[in-house]
Amino acid sequence: MQQLLNYFHTFQILNQDSQTQLLAISHLLHLKKNAILQPIGHTCKTIYFVQKGIARIFYYKDGIDITECFAFENQIIARVESLFTQRPSQKGIQIIENAELVAINATALFALYDQYPGIERLFRKIFEQGYVDTVNRLESLQFHSAEERYVHLLKEMPDVLQRVPLKYIASYLGITQVSLSRIRASIK
Amino acid sequence: MQQLLNYFHTFQILNQDSQTQLLAISHLLHLKKNAILQPIGHTCKTIYFVQKGIARIFYYKDGIDITECFAFENQIIARVESLFTQRPSQKGIQIIENAELVAINATALFALYDQYPGIERLFRKIFEQGYVDTVNRLESLQFHSAEERYVHLLKEMPDVLQRVPLKYIASYLGITQVSLSRIRASIK
DNA sequence: GTGATTATTTATCAATTGTTAAAGGATGCC
DNA sequence: GGCATCCTTTAACAATTGATAAATAATCAC
Numbered sequence: 361m362q363q364l365l366n367y368f369h370t371f372q373i374l375n376q377d378s379q380t381q382l383l384a385i386s387h388l389l390h391l392k393k394n395a396i397l398q399p400i401g402h403t404c405k406t407i408y409f410v411q412k413g414i415a416r417i418f419y420y421k422d423g424i425d426i427t428e429c430f431a432f433e434n435q436i437i438a439r440v441e442s443l444f445t446q447r448p449s450q451k452g453i454q455i456i457e458n459a460e461l462v463a464i465n466a467t468a469l470f471a472l473y474d475q476y477p478g479i480e481r482l483f484r485k486i487f488e489q490g491y492v493d494t495v496n497r498l499e500s501l502q503f504h505s506a507e508e509r510y511v512h513l514l515k516e517m518p519d520v521l522q523r524v525p526l527k528y529i530a531s532y533l534g535i536t537q538v539s540l541s542r543i544r545a546s547i548k
Numbered sequence: 549m550q551q552l553l554n555y556f557h558t559f560q561i562l563n564q565d566s567q568t569q570l571l572a573i574s575h576l577l578h579l580k581k582n583a584i585l586q587p588i589g590h591t592c593k594t595i596y597f598v599q600k601g602i603a604r605i606f607y608y609k610d611g612i613d614i615t616e617c618f619a620f621e622n623q624i625i626a627r628v629e630s631l632f633t634q635r636p637s638q639k640g641i642q643i644i645e646n647a648e649l650v651a652i653n654a655t656a657l658f659a660l661y662d663q664y665p666g667i668e669r670l671f672r673k674i675f676e677q678g679y680v681d682t683v684n685r686l687e688s689l690q691f692h693s694a695e696e697r698y699v700h701l702l703k704e705m706p707d708v709l710q711r712v713p714l715k716y717i718a719s720y721l722g723i724t725q726v727s728l729s730r731i732r733a734s735i736k
Numbered sequence: 737g738t739g740a741t742t743a744t745t746t747a748t749c750a751a752t753t754g755t756t757a758a759a760g761g762a763t764g765c766c
Numbered sequence: 767g768g769c770a771t772c773c774t775t776t777a778a779c780a781a782t783t784g785a786t787a788a789a790t791a792a793t794c795a796c
Contacts, residue, residue, distance in 0.1 A: 421691050428687065441683050444676045477665050484672045488632045491679040494686060495629050499616065501689040502722040503609050506783070526744065534690040539783055541745050694753070714774065727753055729775050 361386065363411045364462050367434055371489075372482040381476060385468040389461045397461070398453040404442035406463050410435050413459025414523055419451040426531040430456070430524065432517070436486055438466070457523055506535045507543050549574065551599045552650050555622055559677075560670040569664060573656040577649045585649070586641040592630035594651050598623050601647025602711055607639040614719040618644070618712065620705070624674055626654075645711055694723045695731050 361383055368374060374382070389408075391397060397408065397415060408415065410431045417428040417439055428451060431437035442449035443466055473480035500509055510533055513520060520529065530540040549571055556562060562570070577596075579585060585596065585603060596603065598619045605616040605627055616639060619625035630637035631654060661668035688697055698721055701708060708717065718728040 419687075426691055428683075428690070440676075441680045444680050473669075477668075480665070480672065481661075481668065484668065484675075487672075487679060488628075488675060491675060491682065492629045492632050494679065494682045495616075498682060498686050498689065499607075501686065502616070503614055503719070525742095527742095531691070536784060537744075538746090538785080542783085545745075713772095715772095724754060725774075726755080726776090730753085733775075 361388070361462060363434070364409050367409065368482055371485040372478060374478050374482065378476045378478045381472055382464070382469075382479065385465040385472070386462050389459075389463050391455045391459050391461065393455055393458050395455045396452060397455060398439070398449075400450060400452040401448055403446055403448050404439045405466050407436060407438040407443070407466050407469065408453070409462040409464065410437060411460040411462060413461075414456040415459060415461070416454055416456055416524075416528060417451050418454055418528075424531070425527075427528045428532070430517070430520070430528075430532065432523075436490070440487070440490065456525075456528065501534055506533060506539060507547070509533045510540065510543050511547075549576070549650060551622070552597050555597065556670055559673040560666060562666050562670065566664045566666045569660055570652070570657075570667065573653040573660070574650050577647075577651050579643045579647050579649065581643055581646050583643045584640060585643060586627070586637075588638060588640040589636055591634055591636050592627045593654050595624060595626040595631070595654050595657065596641070597650040597652065598625060599648045599650060601649075602644040603647060603649070604642055604644055604712075604716060605639050606642055606716075612719070613715075615716045616720070618705070618708070618716075618720065624678070628675070628678065644713075644716065689722055694721060694727060695735070697721045698728065698731050699735070 364386065365374075365379060368379075368382070388411075389397075391413075398404070398406070400419065408431070410433055412433060415431045415437050417437065419426055419428065429437075437453060439449040439451050439453070441447075442451070469479070469483065473483075500512060504512065513529070513533065526540055526544075527537050530537040533540065535543075552574065553562075553567060553571075556567075556570070576599075577585075579601075586592070586594070588607065596619070598621055600621060603619045603625050605625065607614055607616065617625075625641060627637040627639050627641070629635075630639070657667070657671065661671075688700060692700065701717070701721065714728060714732075715725050718725040721728065723731075
């Protein structure tokens with residue numbers, strides 16, 4: 361779990377005790393491509409850290425599969441709208457590429473906040489960054505064309521094309537798969 | 549400032565000392581319609597609480613004024629992408645309706661976090677809710693039509709039409725003003 | 737490998753949204 | 767009150783994106 365601790369330390373220095381407590385509520389998971397890590401309808405009680413591979417949050421709108429976000433190596437993934445409200449989520453988490461994940465028990469984590477201010481601060485900072493990323497993404501969806509969003513994605517995540525099927529990328533960009541194909545053809 | 553303390557207490561009970569500290573770094577502001585509360589280009593060092601009136605975060609894309617969000621009574625407004633990174637913001641804050649605001653010194657606030665865990669927790673929870681709201685709004689922009697987004701807005705903020713010019717609402721929804729007019733005409 | 741399944745592209749047509757310009761309304765200033 | 771300015775609507779046309787269907791390419795299971 362050294363990779364997870366390294367990630368934590370980019371946000372916040374933790375004392376030995378805090379580290380031990382965090383590791384005690386975490387465990388390693390290995391999952392194959394296409395596996396459902398969290399089904400739709402469950403309340404989010406786990407925060408995942410991606411050590412290897414890719415995961416995505418997805419949901420269905422009118423029966424159509426939509427990708428809300430991707431998580432690559434060294435990223436946290438959680439359905440925050442359920443995690444912070446403890447209401448059932450209409451979203452699920454799926455593995456896109458064979459993955460090695462750390463599952464962090466969120467209920468136990470929140471309980472640690474009282475005794476370990478450093479842990480509360482760590483996750484405050486982690487989710488503040490998630491908040492900022494989401495605000496920036498909102499801006500991209502609010503006033504950029506589909507083509508602009510696609511080009512921007514290639515800059516932000518250069519290896520996304522090699523590792524993620526286009527059907528997932530299309531809905532992530534807020535367009536249909538056919539429209540994405542057309543944009544790709546027109547850019548060449 | 550009782551209104552602000554009431555708002556805080558919906559998230560987190562604060563002891564007297566914490567309340568005193570928070571009030572010590574806050575002050576009341578009165579601003580008229582159209583006033584610029586924060587100009588574009590500044591780094592965000594203040595968190596505002598709207599006691600009366602309306603404010604908006606805005607920026608320019610290709611010279612066009614775009615509204616990122618509104619804040620009505622009993623809401624917090626801050627340019628989080630600057631607040632949490634302390635980098636200059638490409639966004640500004642403007643008053644839409646004569647307003648009474650509480651300005652909270654963010655630098656002083658962050659300094660209080662070390663001594664007053666209750667204050668850190670309070671703002672953790674406030675921004676967690678902001679994060680959830682932003683994720684939900686992202687979903688709305690990602691896969692709903694302009695008309696769906698307009699109808700949804702009327703449900704969420706029933707008095708927005710009476711209090712906010714349509715030109716601001718249009719860009720908030722991610723469409724042009726002309727397009728919004730057309731949608732309004734087609735719905736009647 | 738071979739066949740079946742899944743993913744991607746291409747084509748056609750429809751619907752939505754953007755762009756530009758002009759007209760009507762509303763608002764504020766003197 | 768009247769003029770100027772700003773806001774909103776309407777119209778016509780262009781560009782973008784969606785929907786459907788079919789063709790091609792890639793992947794997977796056996």
